[in-house]
Amino acid sequence: MASSNDLNAAIAVTRFGLGARPGEIAAVAADPQGWLRRQIRPAGADQPQANPESGAQRLSAFRDYQLQRRRAREGDADPVQVVTGLVRRAIDADFLARARLAATTPAGFRERWHMFWANHFTVSGSKVITATVVGPFEQEAIRPRVFGRFEDLLIASSAHPAMLVYLDQAQSAGPNSPAAAYLRRRPQVQGGGGLNENLAREILELHTVGVDGGYSQADVTEFARALTGWSIGGRRESADKQGLFLFRPQIHEPGHRAVMGRVYDPDGVNQGLAILRDLAARPATARHICGKIARHFVADDPPSALIARLEAAWMASGGDLGRVAEALVTAPEAWDPAPRKLKTPYEFLISSWRAVGGQPAALEHLAPALTAMGQRPFWAPSPKGWPDDAQTWAAPDALIKRMTWAEGFSAIVAGELDPNVVAAGALGARISDPVRKAVARAESREEALSILLLSPEFQRR
Amino acid sequence: MTRPIPTRRALLAAAAGLGLSVSFVGRAAFADDGLARKKLITVIARGAMDGLAVSPPVGDPAYAALRGRIAIPAEAALPLDATFGLHPSLAGVHALAKAGQARIAPAIASPDRARSHFEAQDVLETGAGGAYATDSGFLNRALNAGGGRRIEALSVGATAPLILRGPIQTGSWSPGAAGEGSPRLPAILTDLYAGDPVLAPAFAKGLETEAMAATAQAGMNAMAAPAETGGGTPAFIRRGVAVANGLGRNVAGFLTQPGGPQIVALSVDGWDTHANQGGAEGQLANRLLYLDALLTGLNEGLGAAWADTIIVVATEFGRTARVNGTGGTDHGTGSTAIVLGGGLKPGGIIGDWPTLADNALFEGRDTRPTVDMRGLFKGVLADHMGLDRRALDSAVFPGSAAVAPVSGLV
Numbered sequence: 001m002a003s004s005n006d007l008n009a010a011i012a013v014t015r016f017g018l019g020a021r022p023g024e025i026a027a028v029a030a031d032p033q034g035w036l037r038r039q040i041r042p043a044g045a046d047q048p049q050a051n052p053e054s055g056a057q058r059l060s061a062f063r064d065y066q067l068q069r070r071r072a073r074e075g076d077a078d079p080v081q082v083v084t085g086l087v088r089r090a091i092d093a094d095f096l097a098r099a100r101l102a103a104t105t106p107a108g109f110r111e112r113w114h115m116f117w118a119n120h121f122t123v124s125g126s127k128v129i130t131a132t133v134v135g136p137f138e139q140e141a142i143r144p145r146v147f148g149r150f151e152d153l154l155i156a157s158s159a160h161p162a163m164l165v166y167l168d169q170a171q172s173a174g175p176n177s178p179a180a181a182y183l184r185r186r187p188q189v190q191g192g193g194g195l196n197e198n199l200a201r202e203i204l205e206l207h208t209v210g211v212d213g214g215y216s217q218a219d220v221t222e223f224a225r226a227l228t229g230w231s232i233g234g235r236r237e238s239a240d241k242q243g244l245f246l247f248r249p250q251i252h253e254p255g256h257r258a259v260m261g262r263v264y265d266p267d268g269v270n271q272g273l274a275i276l277r278d279l280a281a282r283p284a285t286a287r288h289i290c291g292k293i294a295r296h297f298v299a300d301d302p303p304s305a306l307i308a309r310l311e312a313a314w315m316a317s318g319g320d321l322g323r324v325a326e327a328l329v330t331a332p333e334a335w336d337p338a339p340r341k342l343k344t345p346y347e348f349l350i351s352s353w354r355a356v357g358g359q360p361a362a363l364e365h366l367a368p369a370l371t372a373m374g375q376r377p378f379w380a381p382s383p384k385g386w387p388d389d390a391q392t393w394a395a396p397d398a399l400i401k402r403m404t405w406a407e408g409f410s411a412i413v414a415g416e417l418d419p420n421v422v423a424a425g426a427l428g429a430r431i432s433d434p435v436r437k438a439v440a441r442a443e444s445r446e447e448a449l450s451i452l453l454l455s456p457e458f459q460r461r
Numbered sequence: 462m463t464r465p466i467p468t469r470r471a472l473l474a475a476a477a478g479l480g481l482s483v484s485f486v487g488r489a490a491f492a493d494d495g496l497a498r499k500k501l502i503t504v505i506a507r508g509a510m511d512g513l514a515v516s517p518p519v520g521d522p523a524y525a526a527l528r529g530r531i532a533i534p535a536e537a538a539l540p541l542d543a544t545f546g547l548h549p550s551l552a553g554v555h556a557l558a559k560a561g562q563a564r565i566a567p568a569i570a571s572p573d574r575a576r577s578h579f580e581a582q583d584v585l586e587t588g589a590g591g592a593y594a595t596d597s598g599f600l601n602r603a604l605n606a607g608g609g610r611r612i613e614a615l616s617v618g619a620t621a622p623l624i625l626r627g628p629i630q631t632g633s634w635s636p637g638a639a640g641e642g643s644p645r646l647p648a649i650l651t652d653l654y655a656g657d658p659v660l661a662p663a664f665a666k667g668l669e670t671e672a673m674a675a676t677a678q679a680g681m682n683a684m685a686a687p688a689e690t691g692g693g694t695p696a697f698i699r700r701g702v703a704v705a706n707g708l709g710r711n712v713a714g715f716l717t718q719p720g721g722p723q724i725v726a727l728s729v730d731g732w733d734t735h736a737n738q739g740g741a742e743g744q745l746a747n748r749l750l751y752l753d754a755l756l757t758g759l760n761e762g763l764g765a766a767w768a769d770t771i772i773v774v775a776t777e778f779g780r781t782a783r784v785n786g787t788g789g790t791d792h793g794t795g796s797t798a799i800v801l802g803g804g805l806k807p808g809g810i811i812g813d814w815p816t817l818a819d820n821a822l823f824e825g826r827d828t829r830p831t832v833d834m835r836g837l838f839k840g841v842l843a844d845h846m847g848l849d850r851r852a853l854d855s856a857v858f859p860g861s862a863a864v865a866p867v868s869g870l871v
Contacts, residue, residue, distance in 0.1 A: 126731075168735040171787045194786010198735045201576070201792065211577050211592070217824065220576075342659065381730065382508075384579050391596075394659045395621035396631075396667030403646065438649055447646065454650055456657050 017108025019351025056243030094135025174253025210288030512797030561807030601627030709758020
């Protein structure tokens with residue numbers, strides 16, 4: 001007979017964390033909630049790599065490559081193939097390190113909390129140049145701040161070169177800025193001198209108040225004007241500025257800006273910062289994001305009491321994300337024994353490695369399977385990030401792909417493992433009788449392990 | 462900053478690319494009323510496809526000035542009528558248009574006006590009057606509007622598109638064969654999933670579809686390889702075109718099987734051209750080459766079944782009439798839908814053209830919509846697929862009785 005602490009330990013490790021490694025559930029059974037709370041720390045999430053390449057280095061490398069290509073350009077050059085090496089090396093290093101951290105960390109909740117925020121502030125590799133900076137973006141902008149104030153996280157994300165490139169901000173120029181006036185006098189010069197709304201709109205719609213947050217098209221345009229000048233140091237700047245955030249006053253739109261009923265004085269880069277701070281503080285932002293947190297951790301259709309609890313913690317603490325995390329892991333609504341979240345492909349693969357006490361040794365052990373299941377590494381389909389609901393991930397074909405992968409994985413790792421022990425370690429008190437029996441009665445270790453990994457309770461958390 | 466480099470996505474279509482997701486709905490159990498042979502393919506262009514580049518109104522006096530350096534030159538556009546041409550990348554669509562088998566709706570939009578991709582795709586795919594009003598897609602609900610005909614659904618692609626989600630379990634498939642695993646495992650899992658409202662129906666459908674996919678694949682392999690585009694085109698574009706054409710033929714292989722689907726939903730992404738979208742050539746031109754190749758592949762693969770087919774290409778909203786400061790276009794309102802098929806009646810543009818005159822632009826910036834997207838789909842579902850008009854007004858497109866179906870297309 002499982003005690004409630006046994007069940008709560010299994011929930012803590014598999015729902016809030018990334019799945020149990022052998023012995024992990026037993027080790028936290030004394031105090032499941034305390035185990036989660038101790039993972040919250042001001043320093044933020046763990047860093048997957050000790051001395052990684054920076055975003056600035058990656059952007060410079062990409063620019064070098066572009067320059068070479070422009071010089072050597074002739075005939076049937078295949079830009080996709082040429083750039084493959086660059087992108088490939090970056091994803092190889094960053095994504096593999098990230099997956100190995102996830103597969104081995106004893107602080108699975110901390111890493112899942114990071115994954116939530118990285119997805120909230122999505123930068124996707126679907127734009128090629130951004131593919132090399134998704135890892136640095138997470139490491140530089142997101143990981144250090146996931147338990148800090150939301151305002152700081154929002155500003156770090158919005159000002160990071162990866163985001164400025166991904167959402168077309170770096171080139172956006174005020175139509176009445178000095179640079180635009182200069183260009184108008186020289187009509188032979190093409191390009192430059194215009195506004196791009198993309199980042200401003202997605203900050204409002206996705207990162208802060210949400211699509212129902214009460215803003216209009218005029219607010220988007222005004223915010224975009226305020227953000228003009230948020231750019232990146234290029235080759236003409238000194239070496240210490242290249243590839244880093246750079247405010248360019250000469251393309252900043254002069255004048256006052258009115259966004260969502262508030263007027264902002266002309267103040268260079270501070271004008272955009274002031275708008276971001278106000279957006280971070282709005283109750284609509286707390287409501288939008290706390291709803292997302294509840295949907296990610298608990299259920300596609302989470303209890304409204306849980307969302308209210310998170311919102312209250314957010315507003316009372318001025319958006320202190322450590323306090324919000326604490327409110328989440330201490331909320332009774334979050335500990336409902338019924339597992340209601342279907343794992344995403346990444347969560348499924350990571351938890352499978354954790355279950356057998358292993359970790360992926362090469363990107364080839366991850367990337368093809370994730371792509372086939374619809375979650376290509378660092379390649380979210382849009383700025384909205386990866387979907388977070390069972391309807392998306394339980395497509396019939398995706399389940400067949402999960403089965404195919406689980407069989408291949410089991411064939412490689414089953415070896416001398418005792419599947420009954422693995423099943424007990426992976427699910428603890430969450431395992432059902434039918435699954436326990438099916439694992440015990442399987443014809444081979446491989447089949448037993450496949451059954452465990454594909455079982456309804458392992459597919460959910 | 463950077464000259465845009467075409468993403469690898471298009472080249473990896475076999476795995477994830479082109480954002481291809483195909484869904485099929487419906488095989489009729491009722492024989493010989495003709496309706497059982499009818500086929501409908503919807504192609505959703507995700508990311509907001511620029512209607513003014515797809516079907517440039519080169520004869521509209523305001524067009525060239527609004528578009529500046531991304532305008533399609535009148536002499537480069539493939540002519541349709543005095544006002545409209547097609548983008549030079551759409552040569553296959555143009556050939557069909559000349560044969561009366563392709564028409565454009567150049568000022569169409571869903572009822573949504575928020576200019577949010579995600580909200581607008583929700584409205585487009587749910588068929589509702591506003592965002593987040595329902596969790597199911599209109600094609601799923603359309604399955605019940607056939608007067609008792611049995612209808613089934615399949616999506617090809619790794620994730621399930623909203624347009625087909627709903628109470629009726631739909632299948633899904635994407636390229637890549639299932640492994641040679643334990644023959645017992647599917648049966649064991651079927652037992653363990655019994656009673657699970659999500660996993661049980663989806664897994665059953667997945668197993669069923671694997672068998673059908675094998676047949677479709679065999680059919681495709683038997684066909685001749687697609688023709689490649691000319692030698693002046695870079696290799697990566699030629700590969701993308703070949704992949705897209707192959708996908709079209711592969712999907713056609715599903716459709717032409719005995720007992721195969723009647724309705725297919727497919728999506729192609731990568732249309733969010735905020736910067737450096739290009740004109741007659743460039744980023745968007747390449748996207749359109751792939752779209753053209755996909756549609757051509759469907760046409761070629763369907764063979765005789767083309768005569769019973771309608772294809773609708775639609776997007777969640779259009780883009781600003783003016784070029785923006787970064788050689789691209791921002792989120793707009795009206796865009797172009799393309800309707801193709803052997804069953805189409807020849808005719809001019811679908812709906813009125815509001816023009817691009819200053820005072821005609823929606824909110825001073827976008828193509829003003831003159832046709833409700835729901836009306837186009839209602840017309841096709843009623844007249845081509847024979848679905849019940851009252852169900853279309855209520856269950857399929859809730860509260861849309863006031864939205865008239867676009868009639869006379871077939």
